[in-house]
Amino acid sequence: MLGSASAAREERKDRKAGASRVEEARPQARCTMTTLDLRRVARHDALAPIDLREVSAIDLEAARTNWKERMVSEHASARVFGELVGGMMRAGLPAEETYRVADMVRQELDHAGLCAKVLVAIGVEPVAELPELTHVPGHEDAASPLEAVLRNVISVGCCSETVAVALVATERELAGPRSLRRVLDQILRDEIKHSRFGWRLVSRLAPSLSTRERTSLDEYLVDAFAHQVRFHAAFLDMPCAGEAGLAVGAPHGRSNWLVFMTTMNDIVIPGLERCGLAAREAWREVVSVDRAA
Numbered sequence: 042m043l044g045s046a047s048a049a050r051e052e053r054k055d056r057k058a059g060a061s062r063v064e065e066a067r068p069q070a071r072c073t074m075t076t077l078d079l080r081r082v083a084r085h086d087a088l089a090p091i092d093l094r095e096v097s098a099i100d101l102e103a104a105r106t107n108w109k110e111r112m113v114s115e116h117a118s119a120r121v122f123g124e125l126v127g128g129m130m131r132a133g134l135p136a137e138e139t140y141r142v143a144d145m146v147r148q149e150l151d152h153a154g155l156c157a158k159v160l161v162a163i164g165v166e167p168v169a170e171l172p173e174l175t176h177v178p179g180h181e182d183a184a185s186p187l188e189a190v191l192r193n194v195i196s197v198g199c200c201s202e203t204v205a206v207a208l209v210a211t212e213r214e215l216a217g218p219r220s221l222r223r224v225l226d227q228i229l230r231d232e233i234k235h236s237r238f239g240w241r242l243v244s245r246l247a248p249s250l251s252t253r254e255r256t257s258l259d260e261y262l263v264d265a266f267a268h269q270v271r272f273h274a275a276f277l278d279m280p281c282a283g284e285a286g287l288a289v290g291a292p293h294g295r296s297n298w299l300v301f302m303t304t305m306n307d308i309v310i311p312g313l314e315r316c317g318l319a320a321r322e323a324w325r326e327v328v329s330v331d332r333a334a
C-alpha cells in the first residue's frame with residue numbers, strides 16, 4: 042500500500058495544486074472510469090461476518106469507507122510496482138531485485154483482495170470506481186537511469202511504504218476481530234518487504250552516484266517530501282473514531298498524522314542521511330514552508 046486510502050482520496054482532490062512524484066505523474070491522454078469489482082475474489086476463502094453491534098453508525102460508515110478506499114489504493118499500488126520494473130531494467134539493476142518487485146505487484150493485488158473480503162464481512166459489496174491510474178514518472182529528462190530509479194525507490198519504498206508499515210502496524214494493534222488481525226498481519230508482512238526493498242536499494246546504490254547525480258537527487262527530495270506532507274495532511278481533516286470503531290478499521294485522523302510525522306522524523310530522514318543524502322535539509326525546507334503557509 043502506498044499511503045492511506047483516505048489520504049489518497051484527498052490527494053486526488055488536490056492534484057491540480059502541483060505535481061511532483063509517483064502518484065502525481067503524467068496524466069493520461071484520455072480519462073476513462075473503470076469499475077473495480079472484486080466480488081468473486083472475496084468469495085474465495087471468505088471471512089465470516091464480523092460482529093458490528095458495538096460500533097456506532099458513524100464509525101461503521103467510516104470503517105466501511107476506509108476499507109473500500111484501501112481496496113482501491115492497494116489495487117492501484119500494483120501498477121506502481123509494475124512500472125518500477127521497467128525503470129529497474131533500464132538502470133541495469135540486479136535481476137533478483139527485479140524479480141522481487143514483480144512479486145510485489147502480485148502482493149498489492151492480493152492486498153486488494155483481502156480488503157474485498159473484509160468489506161463483505163462488514164456488510165459492503167467490494168465494488169468501487171477506480172480513479173485515473175497515472176504513470177510512474179520516468180524522470181528521463183531530468184535524471185540518469187540510476188538516479189531516476191532511486192527517485193522512485195525513495196518515494197515509494199523509503200517514504201510511502203515505510204509510513205504504511207507504521208500505520209498498518211498501529212491499526213493491527215487496535216484491531217479487534219481475529220480475522221481482521223490476520224488480514225492486517227498479512228498486509229503488514231508484505232509492506233515491510235516493500236519498505237526494506239527501498240532501503241536496501243538506496244543504501245547499496247547511493248554510494249555509486251556521481252556528485253552531479255547526488256546533488257540532483259538531494260534536490261528531488263524536497264519534491265518527494267512535499268508530496269508526502271500533502272498526501273498525509275488529509276489525516277488532519279479526518280474524524281477520530283472511538284475504540285469499537287478503531288477495532289474494525291475506522292480511522293483516527295490525528296493519531297495517523299502523528300504516526301506519519303514520527304515516521305518521517307525518526308526513520309525516513311535519518312535513514313536517508315545515513316545513505317549520504319541531504320534529507321534533513323530537504324525536510325526542513327518542506328516543513329518550514331508548510332508552517333509558513
Ligand SMILES: [Fe+2]
Pocket residue numbers: 042043118149202205231232235
Ligand atoms: Fe506495499
Ligand SMILES: [Fe+2]
Pocket residue numbers: 042043115118148149152228231232
Ligand atoms: Fe499493500
